[in-house]
Amino acid sequence: MSERVRLLLIAGTDEDALLLSRTLERSGFEVVSRRVDAMDAFEHALAHAEWDALVCDPDVLPASDVIGRLKGSGHDLPCIMVSDTPNLFPPLALIQAGARDCLRRSELARLAPVIESARQESAARFELQRVRDSLRESEARYRA
DSSP: OOEEEEEEEEOSSHHHHHHHHHHHHHTTEEEEEEEEOSHHHHHHHHHHSOOSEEEEOTTTSOHHHHHHHHHHHTOOOOEEEEOOSTTSSOHHHHHHHTOSEEEOGGGGGGHHHHHHHHHHHHHHHHHHHHHHHHHHHHHHHHHO
16 A cells, blocks of 8 residues: 655646656655646645645745745645756755755655654654653642
């Protein structure tokens, strides 16, 4: 049985989105996705659905704007940049700004491992927060 992944895709065309989805399906994922190509559609999709990862083509929407809006939303969602435009984005600067990874289309074989790793890290952060919350509650009961 395949593992389900919910992707929010910022892509210029349906064909680009299909390429990303099929790449992940070949890696064993069951992909549920939504493609957006405008900032208002991105913000709406982010606010009204649960996503496992964001895959963004910085040729479609400015990467810095996408990362900024994602951070401002409070969602713990890995953002993966995928582009073929040379020198469009400096990967180190984007990773420092909050992108999880930056890939060229010729490196799409790395997409599934990057998403799986990001999902595992997110689950670990969630569990750590749950343990911290439980500890705080326990300490509050002890003090009372």
